[in-house]
Amino acid sequence: MKSDQDLDISEALDALQDWTQPALDGEVLICECFCVSVNDIRSTCPEGLDLDLLAQRFGFGTGCMTCLKDLPKWKSLVFEIK
Ligand code: FES
Numbered sequence: 271m272k273s274d275q276d277l278d279i280s281e282a283l284d285a286l287q288d289w290t291q292p293a294l295d296g297e298v299l300i301c302e303c304f305c306v307s308v309n310d311i312r313s314t315c316p317e318g319l320d321l322d323l324l325a326q327r328f329g330f331g332t333g334c335m336t337c338l339k340d341l342p343k344w345k346s347l348v349f350e351i352k
């Protein structure tokens with residue numbers, strides 16, 4: 271038998287599964303060294319993230335590399351996961 275606390279936790283977990291993070295605004299800079307925005311990435315990589323292409327076109331990731339280190343944080347916000 272489940273306690274009230276177990277039920278509360280179960281409801282919270284269900285709510286979290288329905289929660290999705292909003293996509294990033296297109297003007298947000300992902301690579302600040304080379305001013306590469308979310309829109310730049312989306313328009314350059316319509317089929318999915320291509321870091322080599324972004325590096326060739328903008329220099330993306332060839333400066334301080336913070337944008338590459340933060341890839342796990344922003345990738346799913348730039349490209350909607352379906
Ligand atoms: S933020 Fe992308 S190279 Fe520095």
